[in-house]
Amino acid sequence: xxxxxxxxxxxxxxxxxxxxxxxxxxxxxxAVLQPFRPQWALVIVLFWVYLKPDYxxxxxxxxxxxxxxxxxxxxxxxxxxxxxxxxxxxxIWMVHFRFCSISRQAFVIGLFVFVSxxxxxxxxxxxxxxxxxxxxxxxxxxxxxxxxxxxxxxKMELNRLQLVDSWT
Numbered sequence: 001x002x003x004x005x006x007x008x009x010x011x012x013x014x015x016x017x018x019x020x021x022x023x024x025x026x027x028x029x030x031a032v033l034q035p036f037r038p039q040w041a042l043v044i045v046l047f048w049v050y051l052k053p054d055y056x057x058x059x060x061x062x063x064x065x066x067x068x069x070x071x072x073x074x075x076x077x078x079x080x081x082x083x084x085x086x087x088x089x090x091x092i093w094m095v096h097f098r099f100c101s102i103s104r105q106a107f108v109i110g111l112f113v114f115v116s117x118x119x120x121x122x123x124x125x126x127x128x129x130x131x132x133x134x135x136x137x138x139x140x141x142x143x144x145x146x147x148x149x150x151x152x153x154x155k156m157e158l159n160r161l162q163l164v165d166s167w168t
Contacts, residue, residue: 053091065078118137121134
């Protein structure tokens with residue numbers, strides 16, 4: 001019974017954090033601040049892949065990306081493909097990623113977001129759709145800066161709920 005409640009609580013936390021990430025992605029900002037918006041949904045999905053790989057995987061990342069495609073009005077499958085790609089890459093490098101310092105992890109996340117933005121611009125140009133300017137590459141730096149904060153907040157919450165025993 002305790003294990004079932006623990007699984008349910010973990011899923012509630014995962015889904016609620018993604019909902020907050022979606023809200024932060026579609027929240028209106030001033031045009032000047034728009035390029036600095038972190039890629040919240042991707043960073044949150046990568047965090048859960050890092051922390052709970054038995055709960056969140058490639059299929060979950062694809063579904064999360066498809067929902068973001070619907071929310072942002074991008075061609076269906078754009079974010080789904082990108083989230084799937086970077087979730088797969090992180091799951092392959094998980095052994096190395098877990099033993100990196102938080103600053104090196106933030107660098108890797110920033111690199112993932114940087115490449116994600118470049119691929120999204122390329123996919124939009126291939127579909128002959130208006131794409132974002134390259135100023136949006138700045139959001140890779142803000143996403144990297146958000147990573148340590150997200151790690152701290154989520155780990156504190158998981159410790160409070162007693163859902164994680166150790167942080168390997």
